[in-house]
Amino acid sequence: MTNGCINRMSRDELRSKLAEFKLDTRGVKDVLKKRLKNYYKKQKLMQKEPPDGGSCYDYICVVDFEATCEEGNPPEFVHEIIEFPVVLLNTRTLEIEDAFQQYVKPEINPKLSAFCISLTGITQDIVDKADTFPQVLQNVVEWMRQWELGTKYSYSLLTDGSWDMSKFLNIQCRISRIKYPSFAKRWINIRKSYGNFYKVPRSQTKLTMMLEQLGMCYAGRPHSGLDDACNIAAIAVRRVRDGCELCGMRDLVATVVSSEGHCTAKRTGLNGSFCSRQRRPSETEGVGRCRWARGPRRDEPAGSALLCARARSSPRRGRFLPGTVTCADGDGPPSCTWLQAGRRP
Incomplete structure (x- = not known):
């Protein structure tokens, strides 16, 4: 047919x-x-040809953090991880074989807001009795070692969007003054892979929307990290059964985070383009909305030239020479800021 x-x-x-x-x-x-x-x-x-029954990964580790929050989330509010869940999905059997869950004691804002307690279901008593983040992270690494992940078995992390790793984990490591874990430098973004596979706009790739489109219901308590991770795993399983190979998701591994806290993001669908992100808005010269033709590759210096579809005030194509370009988070076109060193000649 x-x-x-x-x-x-x-x-x-x-x-x-x-x-x-x-x-x-x-x-x-x-x-x-x-x-x-x-x-x-x-x-x-x-x-x-005969099927090999293989997959690029033996296991998928689904991660969905819960963090401190306030109603409205003021811009100056610092989010700290308070729940670290990992669901272990076997890619051969498509069954959840194990789950890790530990709560984390916040340092900067040790007292949870009423909004946070209501949203996540995590009480003040739970976090007061919990370990600090460095200890919980060490427990996660030990749990992965027990499952021989990365040694005997290959694996990849999978998250609902990019915020868990590029924002929450990145910020938490800075707060705790520890090195960003090497196992979390690459991950699969289920929102992007779902949208690309089913040809669904990114505005329709929220967790509840994906479940609804697949005819599935949310199981558990919304905004419980462990329950969210289990539902994300269910979406991944459904996609595999619908014909999406897990090895095909390898191209959608979204972000590499360097030890300095800068991100190099691979933007699928834009000719494999890259853009470099740094948080230095006070040094900006101007603001524009750019469609990348090419950005600096991961092995190129930060001062590499960038091609932009629109110059500051000119609709024609312009080239920005050495300087740094920042790209805001989000699923839409990147919002780019260039520094004085990057003025158009």
Whole structure:
């Protein structure tokens, strides 16, 4: 059956065809179409060559931090990790084999706000009795060592967005005055991989939206780190069963964080472009919205030239010579700031 035929099918026809092949019939129409197309694609590939049953990773470690917060989250508020959960997903059996969960005692704001307690369900008594972050991180490393992750078994971290690693963990390591852990320098962003696979806009890749589109319900308590991680794992499992190979997710490993706290982000869908991020807004010369043609590669110096689709006030293409360009977090077009050293000639 061709993709054109599948595209013309109604939702009921899609569900009937999926039921015929004993496939899951839950989800919105676009998800059902993708599921059926991938079924036919896998059948065609299996006729050409025998499946190896392999995967790029033996395990996926799903991480979803919970952090201190206040209602409205003022810009000056410092978020500290208060729950460190990891769910271990076996990529062969697609089953959760183990889970790690420990709470963390905050240092800067040891007293939780009423809003934070209500949102996360984590009480003041829980964090008061918890270990500090350096000890909890050491416990995580020991737990991973017991599972022989990184030695006998290959693995990758998976998160719901990029904030867990690039923001929460990065800030927490600075607060605790410890080195950023090497195992957390690369991870899979489930939001990006989900959007790319199902052709869904990034505005529709929040956890609850992904579950709804797949015809699934949230299991557990929202904003519980462990429950969130289990639901993220369920989405990853559904995607694999819909035909997405985990090794295909390798290209969506999102961010590398250096020990100095700067980020080099691989922006998929933009010709593999890179941009360098630094937090020095006081030194800016001007602000513009840029569509990258090329950014500095990871092995290039920070002063490498950048191509931008729009100069400061000119709609024509402009080149910015040595200087530093910052790129704001977010799923939309990067908002870029150039320093005085990067003026257009």
